[in-house]
Amino acid sequence: MNEPLDENTDTANAEAQAPQTERTRPPRKLKFNLIVAALLVLIIAVSVAAVVLFRQAETDGTVPTDSGPVAEGPLKAYATGALAKLETHAAPRPIEDISFLDGEGKTVKLSDFKGRVVVLNVWATWCAPCKVEMPTLANLQKGYDPQKVLVLPLSIDKAEDKAAVEKELKLSEGLPVYMDSEIQPMSKWGIVGMPTTIILNTNGQEVARLSGEAKWDAPEVKALLDALAK
The missing domain is CATH 1.20.5 (Single alpha-helices involved in coiled-coils or other helix-helix interfaces)
Known part of the structure; x- marks a missing residue:
């Protein structure tokens, strides 16, 4: 005859065999x-x-x-007021010569404008800040003989948008039409946003550039260009 299991022993064995509970x-x-x-x-x-x-x-x-523009070299004193964001260089820098079209569809090269101080403005009709500053560029040109100081607005719009480019420039009388639908300034001149304006001396070299919108008919701009045109 089997002896009855001890109750305590039975309980202990059951707990040992049972899976681990949430308590343990x-x-x-x-x-x-x-x-x-x-x-x-x-x-x-x-x-x-x-x-x-x-x-x-x-x-x-x-x-x-400081991650902002660096003003150095002989032109750094002009980086003030409307030109506070102007980046000036310690020495003139070469700029790659590219070809683009004028208003009549004729091919011209950047080097064709050597002998003048050039205010080279890269813009597009879909760039709102570009259109805001365009009248000030037109006012700037009115104060100079374009054979000595030339404002050159270079549009990177598509070729089929030429009418829109012409319409926009008509709002700023006195500015010629130039277009580069191949968007060369971005890769060849290191431009990352618009508007960007590059100042060239009479030798066709870059002496300064400004990224973003500016008031180009301000007195400090005239002072800079007069110094370069001497």
Whole structure:
């Protein structure tokens, strides 16, 4: 005759064979919180290290402290007022000679304008700031003989949009039509946005450039161009 099982022994065996219960497992919420805390500590550590390295590089002069335009060289004094964003160069820089079309569809080259100071404005009809500043460029041209100081608005609109280019320039009397539908200024002149205006000396070299809209009929612009036209 079998002896009855001890009740306590039976209970203990059942608990040993039973799968782990929620009581004996680490709570899921606790696991999640631990993971989040570890990630936060890692992010903070990386951020602190990055700041320390950047500050050290900044102190050593290996990174610029100002991401804005740099005015240097003999023309830096003109980077003021309406030309506060003007980037001037320590020495004149060569600019790649490209071909584009005039208002009559004739091919011309940038080098054709050597012998004059050129205010080379890269724009498009779909660029709102370009259209805002265009009247000031027209006013600037009215103050100079175009054989000495030329405002050259170079549109990068599509060829089929020539009528829109002409219409826009008619609103600013005195400015000629020039178009480059191949958009060469972006790759060959390093232009990343519009409007961008490049100032060329009488040798056809770049001496300054300004990215963005400006008031081109301001006195400081005239002072700069007069200095270059001497």
